[in-house]
Amino acid sequence: MMDGQLQLKLQIVGHIARIGRVAWSPDGRTLACAGIDRMVWLFDIEEGHYRTALQGHTEGITGLAFMPEGNRLLSGGDDSLRLWDVTKGNCIRLIKGYSNFFFVIDWSPDGQRLISGSQDSTIGLWNVNEDKPPQSLYGHRESVTGIGWSPDGQWIASSEWDGTVRIWNAVSGICLRVLQKSDDPAIFFGDLVWSADGTQFVSGTHNHGIQVFQINAKEHYWNQNSFPTSHLHLTWSPEGSKIATGGGDGAIYIWDAATSTVTQSWSAHRGAVTRITWSPDGHYIVSGNNSSELFLWDAKSGERLRNFLGHPSAVYSVTWGVTTQQLISGGIDGLLRWWDVQTGECIRVIQAHHGAVHNIRRSPNGRILASCGGDGAIMLWDLESGEYLQTLRRDRPYERMNITGIRGLTEAQKMTLRTLGAIEHN
Structure with a gap:
């Protein structure tokens, strides 16, 4: 100095x-x-x-x-x-060690099943009406970071850490096509979202721009990498004509989905955007960042309408409530927060996961909220009341092992066993 x-x-x-x-x-x-x-x-x-x-x-x-x-x-x-x-x-x-947390989830169009992508590279197909382990889809080698169910329910698209995009038959679980296989060790895929008509989907990346894939093509339909920042998080407008991305530079970009050009952008956050979603009516965009910011924007003008205060750190996921008058968000602290869009006030807080809330999704009928996190569980909640409904979880190494009354174990060892599925009755 x-x-x-x-x-x-x-x-x-x-x-x-x-x-x-x-x-x-x-x-x-x-x-x-x-x-x-x-x-x-x-x-x-x-x-x-x-x-x-x-x-x-x-x-x-x-x-x-x-x-x-x-x-x-x-x-x-x-x-x-x-x-x-x-x-x-x-x-x-x-x-x-044992670590199997979920990065992403998505609902089937009929709301009867959930698809999950996890750290251990597997994809899980869950029937929310049956109390049994999921059907597992194998093929990825790295963490599954993007996943989406096609609007017609026939296909599942998934992307992973190492730059591979796969299309699966949603009924049989067979991998039908590998759309992209990258040998670039630096590539990293983020969000994956289908268009409303189901003919294509868009995926964000860390350093390869955003990529739009057509279901009947072997490679990406268009690849836009003209902006020197990551575009890991994105959302498709309800009518399908625009794509909004959140940049690593804290900006929000609006893309024309037909021409792959940026039509609008604005400085949004003081740190990288960690989540972005369009409202069902197309009027609003909500975005969160890696340092607790959660903002509501006018999708047309880019004007900031609301600042939701309450997250202590990174906001990892956000979705809309039963109507556009409510928002639900999840972050690194494992809590779910319900927000009043008109006032910006937090109206409900629920301890959802032991570990970060990585992803939340609203069911197609608008009644159930699914959340997944760092504790390896998928939790189902009543979207309106916040009432707990159900837990979906793969069996852990010591699932249902009864350690009640066992001598010779320290408290630290017991806590580890309980974390891995063991049960102990008081």
């Missing part, structure tokens, strides 16, 4: 994707960086360049720390914890 001014001392380049975690070695000579590209990059600070990349994780890395002696590094974020030898650049220990 000179004369009260901060100066850039060193700029190092190597990552090809968003950096989420950094860690310094105890001696200050090595900087470790990790993010959504699933690699740990080591940089030599004295030399000012990249040294090596540690590969092995199958999903984005969310934890990073050097051991006190400085020659070993811990990384985690998928369902594993890895211990690395920093000098040799190899993994010396792999600790596997």
Whole structure:
């Protein structure tokens, strides 16, 4: 710092994707960086360049720390914890865990089934009227980050972390087509939404713009990547002529779905947009960001109409209530919040998940709200009253194991077993 001014001392380049975690070695000579590209990059600070990349994780890395002696590094974020030898650049220990949370869900058009995409790469087909495990669809290799049921109920489209888009037969569960298979390790798919007529769907990406696919085509119909920001989150207008995307730069973009051109944009948030949705009547857009902001916009003019205050941190999902007079939102704190659109007041708060609420969806008949989260559960709620209705969950490793009265277990061990499905009666 000179004369009260901060100066850039060193700029190092190597990552090809968003950096989420950094860690310094105890001696200050090595900087470790990790993010959504699933690699740990080591940089030599004295030399000012990249040294090596540690590969092995199958999903984005969310934890990073050097051991006190400085020659070993811990990384985690998928369902594993890895211990690395920093000098040799190899993994010396792999600790596997159990983690199977849901990223996305969607309703079938008749409201009788739900489709889920999870961290472990599987897709689940759930019958909400039957108390039994879901039908599992296999084919993806990475976390399923986008999923949608076609309006006619025949097809399911899904996208995953590694850039693959698949079309499935919704009845048989057979994968019919792989529309795109990318070998780019930096690609990352976000939301996936069908058009109202069911002939095409749009998917957002981290660094490849937005892509529109036609159901009868093998590749994307059009790919728009003219704006230097991510467009992970998007929504189709009710009549199908426009697409709204939320940018990593905090802006909202309105696209002409026929010409792939941006017709309007405005600065919306102070951080990346984490959720965006159009109102059923087409008059409004609501968007949330990664730092607690939740705003209502006039879809035509871009004017901000309402600021909903209450989320302590990131807003991950939002949908409309029984009418456009109510909104429901979910975020990192695991709570569902009901909002009065006219006043901006929060009128109901429910503890929904032990972990973040990743996605919420309103049933086609407008009566049921489905939510999914980091605890591996799909919860069903009465949309109007907020009353709890049902839980859908895959069996965990110790599901229904009775540990009541068992001796020799510590409280920490009991808590772990209960988290993995064990039951204990008081």
